[in-house]
Amino acid sequence: MPPPKKPNNHAALEDIPNPLRSGKPVRRSAPAPVRKAAPKKRSSKKKPLPAYVKFAVGALVLILLSPFYYGYIIKGFSSTWRWVLDIGEDPNYRTYNSFEIKIPVAYNIHGIDVSYYQGKIDWPKVRAMKEDGVQVSFAIIKATEGLASVDPYFQRNWREAAKVGIVCGAYHFFRPSKSGRQQARLFLQTVHFEQGDLPPVVDIEHLNGATPAEMRVELQAFLDHVEQKTKVKPIIYSGLTYYNDYLKGYFDAYPLWIAHYYKSELKIDSGANWFFWQHSDKARITGINHVVDFNAFRGDSTAFQSLLIK
Template sequence: MPPAPKKTPTPRKPTFRQTYESDASGRPRRKATPRKKVVKKKPWPLALKFLIAAVVLVLLSPFYYGYVIKGFSSTWSWIRDIGEDPNYRTYSSFNIRIPKGYNIHGIDVSYYQGKIDWKKVKSMQEDDVRIDFAFIKATEGLFLVDPYFQRNWREAPKAGVICGAYHFFRPQKPGEWQAKFFLQTVSFETGDLPPVVDIEELNDVPASKMRIELAAFVKYIEKKTGVKPIIYTGLSFYKDYLRGHFDEYPLWIAHYHQPKLKVNKATNWHFWQHSDKAKISGINHVVDFNAFNGDSLAFDRLLIK
């Protein structure tokens, strides 16, 4: 019979000893595998390093960020003003809308605004709008002196703000006596704005009586100072009781939140109080905001000489 076919030997699995070695303690240890070669990265070119350093310096520069912020601010202002009246735009710093076409702006203050940091007031600016002048309450009636008047009258000019003082008029009191009280409290000097009388109420007296006492007040002021005082009033009060009676005196008219002052072109108005809600740096309460009707030459002519 033919010989039996030889079996093909099957490869044996490696023994435990072939796979592992024993360490000194006799415990099996896997054979160490060869480490991969570490490929060293090529250094960046010197020109690229200089380029990166230059970009970093530009990004860290305050001039760069000033340019970027200014550009962003201008773009945002343009977007924000879309749909608004271009002659009555919003000024975010002052938190009010301000009519365009006026180059000289100011505020009026009293004890209500508390202690004012006039340096901050003067330094505040957005675009071409800044505080050039301030009317400061001095007196009221026959006996009341504003508790913050002397401080405001002293500190505002130091900060470079041109000032005027006003008296809150009470029609039931003698006009000439009120004028004397006002001038005893306020010492006007060259470069100040003219004296102001604030008339807003009839206080239960006839309009004719109010006009008699008001006339006595303004005539006494003009006689003693040589300057025509400014009459402040609201638009409705002016139209109802004053129009046609004091046309020779400069007017300061309150008419809020409107793009234009709605008066006849012949009206002798010099100041327009167009908002009562302005936010001003250095003042902790809202403030009345005003515009002067004229250029810098007209404003200079109005000042006391």
Template sequence: MAKQSSTVPKKASPAAKKPAATARKKPAARKSTKKKKGFDYPWRTTLVIVLLVLFSPLYYGYVLNFFTGAVRWVKDIGENPHYRTYHSFQIRIPARYKIHGIDVSYAQGHIDWQRVKQMEEDSVHISFAFIKATEGMLIVDSYFKRNWREAAKNGIVCGAYHFFRPQKNGQWQARFFMQNVTFEKGDLPPVVDVETLDGVSPANMRKELQQFLTTVERKTGVRPIIYTGISYYQDYLAGHFEDYPLWIAHYNQPELQIDKSVKWHFWQHSETARVNGINHTVDFDAFNGDSLAFTRMLIR
């Protein structure tokens, strides 16, 4: 039988093998250390804050106040710093006193009390108002009821006054006054305005005035205030009625020129003030004391 030949494949030699491809690793990307152009974070924050301040109404309010104060300082050069001109009120005001007010009657006409209350210049504003109520034994001020109601409604402390006629009975004048005014807690004491003799003697004037004061005090439980001019006081009232609060008129002076022994509470220092809401000139007053002393004067 014939012999079959077999072919066995030869093994490849190790040298013949091709080397395997090696995957090369890409180098890691390095972070750039180069700074970016522009402002860093703190500078941006600062810039934002500055812009907010510059565009803030408060900033311009501060600048305006500073500018206004500087202008006022220049205008006041040479003036007494405690008695300088307040241009919105158009008068000089004794700035040593911190509580200011006005007194009004029909002569001021229709008053916008809201505007009166809102008016202010360099911390000077209207805190109180004395309002004319009656005169003699027959006359009621035509604007009294409205002024008495509206002034109080707008947060102004009120007091009512009677214009005294010495030739008429003091007791009856007091009764007429009290019939037309209702005083309440928080009001200023009632006021009697005495500034004429009406042809009677000083002694008779004082007699009727005492009748008026006694009657009002008995009915209200509070001691009335006496209003008068400085000359009238010195001529006819000095040494009398010393237990009653005193309100003195003395115009256009840096200080009330009265004997230091006289205890006064209110000073009417101008009769030509201009106040928002009032179309006519008006009397301007100062209280001689601080807020605590003012509160103690009020009816309780």
């Protein structure tokens, strides 16, 4: 037998197709995507806050939610802003924004006087109004005028103001050309004074055709009749100029209520027996739709109480 032929390795290699020889591009398969290892999950458990931190946070929340906190902040801001606005102004005569007027700061007891001109008044709102310690503590209400005129709002104002704790007084608008005694009778028929009220007031501002001497005679007749019936010395109201021209030296025994507007102090003789000062006629009061006269009492609460009808 002939010997077996050895395999021709070269021929075998030549029989294998070679793409480089054929000129055809070699297509390589895309590599398999490499998968990223999933990140390890961190533990969701957090360390608890220390007890003192929880307490501090809770206390802070309570403070921020407290109305007292905001009241303190607002008050501090208002005081600072008030100080800025008052730079250059008389420190004894500062502006009160709520009342829209300047008010002399040397007085602690304040009040208003009203008539039909102010219309229907919401007295609870009047009483509730307050700015930096200033509020309406008393009201002097018009009752009558001349011989026959009764203020249409007097009875309502007299009743409703007292209900909210405002100390009340009543005044008569005096006509010097008419009988002082008859005017006093109308006044006392309309107003029934009680313990705790302010003394009766007579408002004298004009001569109405009478001479100063005639005016003084009728005014004295009014004062005498009222004092006789009420056992209380009446208060005389007038403007500063009228007082200096016609009343000064004639009625010095009577308590005075003087009108003198837009000044930091009442410029009147030091010996004048004045108790009330009407320092503005254009105050704005919550509960009243028109401007109002604003007054200060000369004295402290003890002096004010001693003036009231016993």
